Amino acid sequence: PAPALRSLLDGLDPEQRAAAEAPGGPLLIVAGPGTGKTRTLTRRIAHLVAERDVPADGFLAITFTRRAADELAERLRDLLGERARDLTVATFHRLGLLILREQHERAGLSASFGIADTARQLAVAAEAAGSEQEGRRLLSRRDAGEPAAGGADAAYERRMRELDLVDFIDLVALPVRLLDADDALADRYRRRWPWISVDEYQDVDERQYALLRLLASPGGNLTAIGDPDQAIYGFRGADVGFFLRFTEDFPGAAAVRLGRNYRSNSAIVDAAVQAIAPASLVPGRELRAVGDFTDPPRIGLHTAADEQGEASFVARSIDRLLGGTSWHSLDSGRVTGDGDGGLSFSDFCVLYRTDAQSEAVMRAFNTAGVPYQKRSHDRLLARPGVRMLADELARRPDGPLAERVRSAVALLCDRHADDEERCADLRTAGELVLPLAAECGRDLGEFLSALAMGAEVDALDPRADRVALLTLHAAKGLEFPVVFLVGCDDGLLPFRLPGEARGAAGENEERRLFFVGLTRARRRLYLSRSRRRTRRGTPYDTAPSAFLEAIDPSLTMPVDEESATRRRPREKQMRLL
Ligand code: ATP
Numbered sequence: 001p002a003p004a005l006r007s008l009l010d011g012l013d014p015e016q017r018a019a020a021e022a023p024g025g026p027l028l029i030v031a032g033p034g035t036g037k038t039r040t041l042t043r044r045i046a047h048l049v050a051e052r053d054v055p056a057d058g059f060l061a062i063t064f065t066r067r068a069a070d071e072l073a074e075r076l077r078d079l080l081g082e083r084a085r086d087l088t089v090a091t092f093h094r095l096g097l098l099i100l101r102e103q104h105e106r107a108g109l110s111a112s113f114g115i116a117d118t119a120r121q122l123a124v125a126a127e128a129a130g131s132e133q134e135g136r137r138l139l140s141r142r143d144a145g146e147p148a149a150g151g152a153d154a155a156y157e158r159r160m161r162e163l164d165l166v167d168f169i170d171l172v173a174l175p176v177r178l179l180d181a182d183d184a185l186a187d188r189y190r191r192r193w194p195w196i197s198v199d200e201y202q203d204v205d206e207r208q209y210a211l212l213r214l215l216a217s218p219g220g221n222l223t224a225i226g227d228p229d230q231a232i233y234g235f236r237g238a239d240v241g242f243f244l245r246f247t248e249d250f251p252g253a254a255a256v257r258l259g260r261n262y263r264s265n266s267a268i269v270d271a272a273v274q275a276i277a278p279a280s281l282v283p284g285r286e287l288r289a290v291g292d293f294t295d296p297p298r299i300g301l302h303t304a305a306d307e308q309g310e311a312s313f314v315a316r317s318i319d320r321l322l323g324g325t326s327w328h329s330l331d332s333g334r335v336t337g338d339g340d341g342g343l344s345f346s347d348f349c350v351l352y353r354t355d356a357q358s359e360a361v362m363r364a365f366n367t368a369g370v371p372y373q374k375r376s377h378d379r380l381l382a383r384p385g386v387r388m389l390a391d392e393l394a395r396r397p398d399g400p401l402a403e404r405v406r407s408a409v410a411l412l413c414d415r416h417a418d419d420e421e422r423c424a425d426l427r428t429a430g431e432l433v434l435p436l437a438a439e440c441g442r443d444l445g446e447f448l449s450a451l452a453m454g455a456e457v458d459a460l461d462p463r464a465d466r467v468a469l470l471t472l473h474a475a476k477g478l479e480f481p482v483v484f485l486v487g488c489d490d491g492l493l494p495f496r497l498p499g500e501a502r503g504a505a506g507e508n509e510e511r512r513l514f515f516v517g518l519t520r521a522r523r524r525l526y527l528s529r530s531r532r533r534t535r536r537g538t539p540y541d542t543a544p545s546a547f548l549e550a551i552d553p554s555l556t557m558p559v560d561e562e563s564a565t566r567r568r569p570r571e572k573q574m575r576l577l
């Protein structure tokens with residue numbers, strides 16, 4: 001057990017401590033990856049509650065994913081024990097749901113309103129707009145916050161309320177509307193949560209921002225934490241501009257910077273800083289590695305002939321690193337995992353730009369017997385299997401949800417026994433929703449809302465001894481001792497649709513995504529690419545990602561299979577001697 005802390009601020013460096021101890025009022029913590037932003041936030045809250053006697057029920061901590069919320073809540077429980085129960089830790093959507101449940105009447109809803117899935121939403125939109133095509137148009141304008149033509153919006157909303165349903169957008173948009181229309185109501189919430197913090201503030205969108213403006217009093221205790229260079233959700237409506245103008249929005253705001261990176265070895269930190277430099281939104285960014293790593297400070301670069309070769313490079317590297325076998329000079333020396341012993345599967349992560357790239361990796365892992373858990377940043381309900389399970393469960397009488405999920409998968413799989421693909425999707429869906437089902441006990445309404453708000457990555461199990469396969473978007477905020485970033489090819493990273501021009505508008509966000517990927521690694525980072533790829537059955541040649549060019553060659557080292565195979569027998573001999 002760790003030695004008891006004298007103060008909850010022990011174990012923070014002077015910059016982190018200054019941030020954790022900062023007095024009330026608007027506060028901006030702007031710092032690069034691995035600098036302990038999340039850790040500092042946790043300690044700040046715990047310190048205020050335990051050592052400054054600030055009532056715990058006045059804290060609202062907002063995170064980006066449910067997985068991050070669970071982790072934050074757990075860390076706060078470790079520090080505060082029972083008192084942590086009074087804190088509110090939630091995503092924006094869960095916060096919106098909480099407000100709507102309390103104010104359902106004002107929103108024209110019953111106490112047990114539901115959250116519509118996309119299929120249901122489309123049916124209602126098609127009815128309101130006159131055709132499926134117009135319905136789709138209505139929904140995408142709604143997503144973008146633009147009104148639809150000819151009152152179709154109003155018809156859509158009316159019908160949704162009649163059905164006692166809200167959609168994903170409503171979860172934040174309706175509370176904004178309610179609080180905006182009634183200042184006394186807004187004031188009640190402001191008094192309820194005088195302390196608000198938002199992690200990953202660089203990815204806030206306009207609706208979330210509007211909600212924050214209503215919930216935070218001017219000059220109030222709002223702490224925003226983030227890194228503009230890690231803004232990667234612009235494609236979904238997030239706007240890093242809200243971060244950049246925080247000190248104007250909240251006059252009198254203090255700004256604190258953290259510059260020490262505890263997560264990664266110096267090669268990884270230096271390479272990441274070089275990689276982001278051409279597009280950095282943080283002028284004069286300072287980030288230096290201070291972690292105590294003995295690893296050889298090089299990043300492995302691997303070029304494979306094709307995708308399958310790239311995937312088997314990953315599988316074989318994992319096998320060798322697990323066995324503690326050195327097989328090229330980068331890997332001489334033993335790598336240790338987060339448990340400080342040798343590595344185990346959960347110490348590895350494979351990152352890729354598009355979900356489709358996971359196919360080759362999974363094939364290689366299945367062949368090599370490497371266990372994995374694959375998670376994307378997509379919403380859970382985007383998966384047909386999850387929708388089928390939700391429908392099945394909503395129709396059946398109650399009981400423990402976890403049990404019902406298991407039997408629904410077996411039900412449904414029998415019924416579709418001739419459709420292998422559908423069954424595989426159902427089994428994956430079952431695996432994804434089971435932890436949520438267990439958490440929700442018998443509360444079907446809670447489970448269905450959690451499904452409607454959840455993303456696949458929320459179901460990432462940090463305790464499972466499996467390699468994590470993640471899209472770059474899903475990997476935000478996470479860290480692993482060993483990271484493979486595959487597909488460092490032009491057209492994949494930066495990603496471009498076939499025929500799309502180079503240097504398009506989204507390319508800076510792509511570079512930030514690359515930056516996020518590099519900085520997930522603690523001790524070992526491998527960047528790989530494939531000379532040839534196949535798209536829809538057609539092979540094509542690739543060029544290396546231009547993002548690699550920014551990294552100084554002195555920080556990298558080519559690692560290839562050939563030298564590995566050549567070296568192995570010699571090593572065996574030496575060991576025999
Ligand atoms: P990201 O931008 O990726 O979300 P972050 O700034 O939130 O990163 P954390 O996840 O809080 O960083 O911390 C990164 C790692 O560094 C964690 O393993 C954390 O425990 C460790 N760490 C942070 N501060 C310290 C410290 N003062 N001493 C030792 N370890 C630290």
Ligand code: MG
Binds near residue numbers: 037038477
């Ligand atoms: Mg963080």
